[in-house]
Amino acid sequence: MTTTPVTDLSSTDAREMLERHxxxxxxxxxGDEVHITPVNYAVDRYGRVVLRTAEGSKLLGMTMDADVAFEIDxxxxFRARSVVIRGRAHVLRGAEAEEADLLPRRPWLEGMREVVVxxxxxExxxxxxxLRPPTSV
Structure with missing residues (x-):
C-alpha cells in the first residue's frame, strides 16, 4: 500500500490545528524587505488570529502594509502538517481589544505588548x- 506524500487538509482540520497551537x-x-518573526497567538470567536505586540518594526510593518502571512507547523x-494564512492585519481598540485580552495566551517574554492586532x-x-525515514549523511 502506498500513501500520498502530500494531501490537503480540510478547512475544518486546518482550523482545528490553528486553534490547537x-x-x-x-x-x-x-519597506522593501520581507520579515518573519515568531509570535504567540490565539484564535478569537471570529476566526481571526490575534496577537499582542509593542511599538517597533512588526507594528510599523503591519501599519504600512496590512497584507501579512501567518504559518504554523x-x-x-512520520507526518508533518502546516497551515498557512494570508490576510490583513489591523489594530484592535476598545471593546474588541478588551475581549481579545480574555483569550488564553502564553508569551515567551514578559513586557509591555500593549497593542492588540x-x-x-x-485565505x-x-x-x-x-515523511521518509531518516537517512545517514
Whole structure:
C-alpha cells in the first residue's frame, strides 16, 4: 500500500490545528524587505488570529502594509502538517481589544505588548506530508 506524500487538509482540520497551537510565524513587509518573526497567538470567536505586540518594526510593518502571512507547523512521527494564512492585519481598540485580552495566551517574554492586532483570514490552506525515514549523511 502506498500513501500520498502530500494531501490537503480540510478547512475544518486546518482550523482545528490553528486553534490547537499557540506559537506561529508572522511574515510582513517593512519597506522593501520581507520579515518573519515568531509570535504567540490565539484564535478569537471570529476566526481571526490575534496577537499582542509593542511599538517597533512588526507594528510599523503591519501599519504600512496590512497584507501579512501567518504559518504554523507540527511534526508527529512520520507526518508533518502546516497551515498557512494570508490576510490583513489591523489594530484592535476598545471593546474588541478588551475581549481579545480574555483569550488564553502564553508569551515567551514578559513586557509591555500593549497593542492588540487581529489578522482577518482571507485565505487558509493546510497540508499534510508523509515523511521518509531518516537517512545517514
Amino acid at each position: 499557540e506559537l506561529g510565524r508572522l511574515a510582513f513587509h517593512l 507540527e511534526v508527529d512521527g 487581529a489578522i482577518t483570514v482571507d 487558509m490552506t493546510g497540508r499534510s506530508f508523509t
